[in-house]
Amino acid sequence: MFEDETVDIACPKCGFQNSILVREIERHAETHIVCQGCKVGVKVEASEFQHRLNEINDEVEAMQVEARQKSPKPRKGDFQI
Numbered sequence: 342m343f344e345d346e347t348v349d350i351a352c353p354k355c356g357f358q359n360s361i362l363v364r365e366i367e368r369h370a371e372t373h374i375v376c377q378g379c380k381v382g383v384k385v386e387a388s389e390f391q392h393r394l395n396e397i398n399d400e401v402e403a404m405q406v407e408a409r410q411k412s413p414k415p416r417k418g419d420f421q422i
């Protein structure tokens with residue numbers, strides 16, 4: 342689900358990929374994490390990930406549209422002889 346989507350934040354110091362929940366980024370303009378590789382503090386700006394967040398939103402919308410299209414429609418009586 343959308344809330345569990347994560348993005349990988351590469352540590353500027355050691356390059357370790359830190360996974361952060363998208364909802365954590367969206368909640369604040371800036372998010373501060375501690376790199377799991379070298380324990381340095383890393384600042385994550387939400388604006389840097391706006392493009393990715395938009396992509397995720399688009400994916401969610403596409404899934405919702407698809408789900409709607411798959412739901413069975415009631416048939417009209419067009420095929421009666």
Ligand SMILES: [Zn+2]
Nearest residue numbers: 352355376379
């Ligand atoms: Zn690091």
